[in-house]
Each structure stands twice: as structure tokens, then as C-alpha cells.
Amino acid sequence: DWTSEQFIDATVAELKEQIGNDKVVLGLSGGVDSSVAAMLIHQAIGKNLYCIFVDNGLLRKNEFETVLDSYKHMGLNVKGVDAKEKFYTALAGLTDPEQKRKAIGRVFIEVFDDEAHQIEDVKWLAQGTIYPDVIESMSVKGPSATIKSHHNVGGLPDFMKLKVVEPLKTLFKDEVRLVGRTMEIDETILGRHPFPGPGLAIRILGDITPEKVQVLQQVDHIFISNLKKSGLYDEVWQAGAILTPVQSVGVMGDERTYENVVALRAVTSIDGMTADWSRLPYEFLADVSNEIINKVKGVNRVVYDISSKPPATIEWE
Ligand code: XMP
Numbered sequence: 001d002w003t004s005e006q007f008i009d010a011t012v013a014e015l016k017e018q019i020g021n022d023k024v025v026l027g028l029s030g031g032v033d034s035s036v037a038a039m040l041i042h043q044a045i046g047k048n049l050y051c052i053f054v055d056n057g058l059l060r061k062n063e064f065e066t067v068l069d070s071y072k073h074m075g076l077n078v079k080g081v082d083a084k085e086k087f088y089t090a091l092a093g094l095t096d097p098e099q100k101r102k103a104i105g106r107v108f109i110e111v112f113d114d115e116a117h118q119i120e121d122v123k124w125l126a127q128g129t130i131y132p133d134v135i136e137s138m139s140v141k142g143p144s145a146t147i148k149s150h151h152n153v154g155g156l157p158d159f160m161k162l163k164v165v166e167p168l169k170t171l172f173k174d175e176v177r178l179v180g181r182t183m184e185i186d187e188t189i190l191g192r193h194p195f196p197g198p199g200l201a202i203r204i205l206g207d208i209t210p211e212k213v214q215v216l217q218q219v220d221h222i223f224i225s226n227l228k229k230s231g232l233y234d235e236v237w238q239a240g241a242i243l244t245p246v247q248s249v250g251v252m253g254d255e256r257t258y259e260n261v262v263a264l265r266a267v268t269s270i271d272g273m274t275a276d277w278s279r280l281p282y283e284f285l286a287d288v289s290n291e292i293i294n295k296v297k298g299v300n301r302v303v304y305d306i307s308s309k310p311p312a313t314i315e316w317e
Helices: 004-019 032-048 063-073 084-091 097-117 131-135 143-153 173-182 210-229 282-295
Strands: 023-028 049-055 078-082 122-126 163-165 238-252 255-268 299-304
Touching: 004 032, 004 163, 004 173, 023 032, 023 097, 032 049, 032 122, 032 173, 049 063, 049 097, 063 078, 078 097, 084 097, 210 238, 210 255, 210 282, 238 299, 255 282, 282 299
Parallel strands: 023 049, 023 122, 049 078, 122 163, 255 299
Antiparallel strands: 238 255
């Protein structure tokens, strides 16, 4: 007999009591968990919640601007930080997936720490940790886990010395969505597919350049907006595109082309632990493929990933 209304009332009261007049800092990701956590804390303490949303240059096309805008509409006190160059610099030349993840985690912590320092007398760090994250706290995934793994390296970033507040840590994902819905958070945030912390960096096989990010953003945008237009977005658990370093021959008019292959990945899943590839209609795939090849310079071939997890993972890196 859990209801979202009761949960919200009780949690907001508890947060008021716990935090009082202190300042809180929270990193928004554009995802469901951090957004709902922010709204709960915002309801409790208002402008004393300082949200930080970092543009790591690895987000989807227009995502930083769009999401920042919806956060502002939600009344959140949010600062958007353009840190694209810092991430690109740290990633330059790295090809190993784990090294890429580590570099991204490291830069994120630096940027976040710098920003947290600018909030005078901040006392708390809020996180959107949910119950499955608590159970899986040994997992190496997710920004909070990245922070945890840096815990042991010594020289803790200053924001890690803050007291931690995690209002969602007893909830499952569907309960978080219910709470979000009751709080009237935008459906485009609540219904959003999961998106990995390292973003497009793990969907560009090999080294990252801003040019490759731009190509992948265009491809991904065509795929995702067609999923939405066709009403297929909500039937898929997660979807995205992968830029492969493979080049193949094609023809365009009477010209021979030699350009990159992109892969499309869409899966059904309950929790991401296992997954099956989505049986998207052939006609849909045909349209998306044509649009990508016609519009995106540098791509002349599209393939569809028909691997299930296990043994394949959802991401390619
Ligand atoms: P895999 O590829 O392991 O992905 O089947 C399972 C789910 O986890 C996401 N994922 C990540 N999320 N940091 C994240 O925050 C990461 O490094 C990372 N790697 C994978 C993936 O998008 C999928 O939802």
C-alpha cells in the first residue's frame, strides 16, 4: 500500500528536518533518477539546492540545451557547465574502453569539484541513488560508482567530504517514475531511455574526436526521432547508434565512396542485465537507413545489431 503521494509528503518532511537551512549540491544527468531526486529536495529546501548539469560533449544532439531548459522550467536552481573541451582533451588518443571511462570519470569529478567549490558553505551532496544501485554498489558502472571507485585513490575531492543525502535509495525504478509523475515532471524526462554516463564515447569505437561525435549525434538523432514518430520509442528499453571504425565501399551518383559503417542497436529488457534485440519492423529500419545514408556525411552503410545479451552486451564497448 505504498503510494507516491505518501512517499513525497514523508520524504519532503524528512528532508526539511535533516537539511534545515544548509546548502545542497546535486549533479543532474538528464536521467530520471537525478531529476526526481532534485525535485524532491527542491520541494523541501527550494533555492538552497544547487544543481549542476555538465556538458561533457558526449550527450545526444541538442540534449544539453533541451534538458537544461526543462530543468529551468521545473524551477530548479541549475547551472549548466560547458566542459566539452576538457573531456575531448582528456579523451584524445584513448582507444581502450576502460581508459575512456576512467578519463571521463576523472574529468567529471574535477569539473564537479570546481563547481561545488563555488557554492559558499555547501554542506550536503545529494545523489539520485536508487535501491538497485545500493545492492549493486560493487558494480563499476554509473557516475556515482565512478565516484566511489575514486574514493580509494587518496586525495579525496572536496565535495566527497560533504554529507550525503539520497532520497530515492529505497525505491525501484518504476516507483521513481511514479513519484516523478505525481510531481508532474516532464514525460520526456520520465520516459527517457537509459543513457550511459560516458555517453557517446562508448558508442564510438576507438578514439574520440569532436567530428566523430557530431557524426554519431546526427545518426542517433535520426534513429531516435524516427522511433518517437513511429510510436516505437516506448516499446524499446534502450536504443542508440554505434559509429564503427570500419570503412566500406559504396556508390553515390557515379562516385565511389569509402566511408564509415554505423550500427543501430535497440533492445528490450527489464533491467539491462539481460536483453533481446528489438524486432523493429523492416519498413521502419529501411526508412531510418535511407535517411541516415542520405543525410549524414561520412556514413554509407547501416547495419542492425541482432545480438542478445548475453553473450553480447547492450553497449559495444
Ligand atoms: P551493457 O553494455 O553492460 O549495459 O550490457 C547495460 C546497461 O548499462 C549501461 N552502461 C553504462 N552506464 N556507465 C553507465 O552509467 C557505463 O560505463 C556504462 N556501460 C554500460 C548501458 O547503457 C545499459 O543501459
